[in-house]
Amino acid sequence: MAKHPTPLLDQLESGPWPSFVSDMKHAAELRHTNPRGFEQQVPVDVIDDLLGLLEMSYEDGTTHWKHGGIVGVFGYGGGVIGRYCDQPEKFPGVAHFHTVRLAQPSGLFYTAEYMEKLCDLWDFRGSGMTNMHGSTGDIIWLGTTTPQLEEIFYELTHTYNQDLGGSGSNLRTPACCMGMSRCEFACYDTQLMCHTLTNEYQDMLHRPQFPYKFKFKFDGCPNGCVAAIARSDFSIIGTWKDDIKIDQAAVKAYVGGEIPPNAGAHAGRDWGKFDLQKEVIDLCPTKCMKYEGGKLEIDTKNCYRCMHCINVMPKALRIGDERGASILIGAKAPILDGAQMSSLLVPFIPADDPFDEIKEVIESIWDWWMDEGKNRERLGETLKRLGFQKALEVCGITPVAQHVKEPRTNPYIFWKEDEVPGGWTRDINEYRKLHQR
Amino acid sequence: MDDAEAKNLIIETLKSKTNKSKFYLKDFYAFLPDMKKMAVSKLVNTMVAEGTLEYWSSGSTTMIGLKGAGKQHATEEGE
Ligand code: HEM
Ligand code: SF4
Ligand code: SF4
Numbered sequence: 001m002a003k004h005p006t007p008l009l010d011q012l013e014s015g016p017w018p019s020f021v022s023d024m025k026h027a028a029e030l031r032h033t034n035p036r037g038f039e040q041q042v043p044v045d046v047i048d049d050l051l052g053l054l055e056m057s058y059e060d061g062t063t064h065w066k067h068g069g070i071v072g073v074f075g076y077g078g079g080v081i082g083r084y085c086d087q088p089e090k091f092p093g094v095a096h097f098h099t100v101r102l103a104q105p106s107g108l109f110y111t112a113e114y115m116e117k118l119c120d121l122w123d124f125r126g127s128g129m130t131n132m133h134g135s136t137g138d139i140i141w142l143g144t145t146t147p148q149l150e151e152i153f154y155e156l157t158h159t160y161n162q163d164l165g166g167s168g169s170n171l172r173t174p175a176c177c178m179g180m181s182r183c184e185f186a187c188y189d190t191q192l193m194c195h196t197l198t199n200e201y202q203d204m205l206h207r208p209q210f211p212y213k214f215k216f217k218f219d220g221c222p223n224g225c226v227a228a229i230a231r232s233d234f235s236i237i238g239t240w241k242d243d244i245k246i247d248q249a250a251v252k253a254y255v256g257g258e259i260p261p262n263a264g265a266h267a268g269r270d271w272g273k274f275d276l277q278k279e280v281i282d283l284c285p286t287k288c289m290k291y292e293g294g295k296l297e298i299d300t301k302n303c304y305r306c307m308h309c310i311n312v313m314p315k316a317l318r319i320g321d322e323r324g325a326s327i328l329i330g331a332k333a334p335i336l337d338g339a340q341m342s343s344l345l346v347p348f349i350p351a352d353d354p355f356d357e358i359k360e361v362i363e364s365i366w367d368w369w370m371d372e373g374k375n376r377e378r379l380g381e382t383l384k385r386l387g388f389q390k391a392l393e394v395c396g397i398t399p400v401a402q403h404v405k406e407p408r409t410n411p412y413i414f415w416k417e418d419e420v421p422g423g424w425t426r427d428i429n430e431y432r433k434l435h436q437r
Numbered sequence: 438m439d440d441a442e443a444k445n446l447i448i449e450t451l452k453s454k455t456n457k458s459k460f461y462l463k464d465f466y467a468f469l470p471d472m473k474k475m476a477v478s479k480l481v482n483t484m485v486a487e488g489t490l491e492y493w494s495s496g497s498t499t500m501i502g503l504k505g506a507g508k509q510h511a512t513e514e515g516e
Pocket of ligand 3: 283302303305
């Protein structure tokens with residue numbers, strides 16, 4: 001039977017959706033029955049106490065977790081987050097309840113065998129509760145005690161060839177969409193870039209040296225399956241330069257109803273006949289398409305590469321061949337100043353192994369932010385404080401119209417001396433001819 | 438200043454600060470204004486590895502202090 005009564009939590013199980021309360025109760029039960037016979041190294045009733053502590057928070061409307069703690073394992077300044085509760089006598093199972101972050105495989109491809117091994121280790125040395133995957137994209141293990149940390153780390157690195165992820169003022173575990181492994185829209189190899197940069201920047205990942213957290217995310221195209229533009233300080237999003245490739249016969253087949261639009265996603269009820277004008281051409285954000293005399297045309301210069309037309313008619317339209325990526329910077333969650341999406345920094349950059357051009361941009365931004373960023377200031381906040389122009393400057397990028405978010409919000413123009421013919425120096429005698437003292 | 442001197446200066450400076458025990462990396466840059474920031478962060482990490490200093494993390498932010506100094510598992514006032 002339940003160790004602590006949890007009437008408030010129980011109520012959460014009554015809704016139509018799967019409930020984390022039911023999952024936790026199930027996991028608590030499994031620890032007691034222990035059918036696979038693990039020599040459980042953390043208290044057997046860790047999850048019972050977690051439920052009890054949460055019920056107490058629901059009753060008194062306040063958290064019972066202390067904020068932070070000393071960090072984890074030898075040589076690393078991240079990957080383990082110390083968590084302690086402020087009611088250890090009542091709930092000894094969660095007196096220590098540290099989080100461990102593990103680097104997930106790029107694109108989240110696991111073998112069942114590997115996944116099982118990871119879970120076995122966590123059932124043995126932790127609570128058994130996982131979050132696959134956390135908001136940053138990594139594997140989150142919830143709840144272990146201090147003495148288990150080095151044991152877990154040793155086992156992970158020596159037996160499983162598995163590294164920890166990032167936490168604190170570090171580079172956070174980079175994450176990518178599944179890209180070329182499954183998706184014909186991928187404009188570059190997101191998995192390769194994610195893996196390469198993770199290896200390249202090991203030092204930043206494991207040893208805190210930034211003003212605050214810093215996240216990379218890699219989307220293969222503007223569909224944004226890892227939502228890089230909203231979830232990362234440095235968002236790399238695949239794009240292309242040349243024309244969208246059009247198969248006119250296939251366009252006709254969509255118009256004629258022979259191929260279902262959106263790859264058949266609109267099934268289950270009658271959505272009516274496909275209307276190219278209404279569903280594609282009128283919805284193009286830049287109105288750069290037209291369909292006349294049975295021929296679809298796209299004015300490439302005005303196309304945003306928003307993916308809408310390609311998503312609707314994937315058999316007729318294909319991404320171009322001159323592929324690379326755009327770099328956007330500065331997204332963050334709402335803690336200070338509200339949420340922010342990334343803003344365009346580099347419109348087009350080659351995205352091929354070994355990704356030297358991209359590394360150069362990353363390092364220019366880091367040098368600047370490590371210098372100018374205040375403690376606990378995300379890149380997006382530094383940008384707001386010092387101006388986006390500064391970021392263009394440190395990366396040596398000439399501003400173009402696409403860098404302007406909204407025109408004419410600031411009436412002041414400050415020239416630098418080298419932008420003014422003749423600079424600041426003047427001939428005082430020439431000046432005095434016109435101006436008396 | 439060589440590394441040994443820099444390490445000593447860090448330890449002495451931290452010991453002299455009695456009002457708090459945990460510091461941002463940027464504070465260490467200020468202790469050693471003539472050293473490159475990258476070099477300071479490498480030195481700090483070496484000192485953590487050697488066991489002189491330790492990292493403290495809220496989960497989102499990392500701070501650094503003398504090993505064993507101050508509270509180990511909670512935020513100090515004013516941080
Ligand atoms: C082309 C000529 C001028 C330009 C571009 C100019 C521009 C400006 C600007 C941008 C401001 C700040 C407005 C604000 O903060 O809201 C300002 C304020 C002011 N200007 Fe000018 N100005 C010009 C000529 C003059 C002249 C000839 C005088 C006086 C003889 C003058 C007196 C003032 C004063 C007193 C203020 C402060 C107004 C206040 O605080 O409400 N300006 N000007
Ligand atoms: S972001 Fe684009 S390339 Fe990546 S999986 Fe999604 S649709 Fe495919
Ligand atoms: S990708 Fe978007 S902007 Fe470009 S033509 Fe298609 S709908 Fe228009």
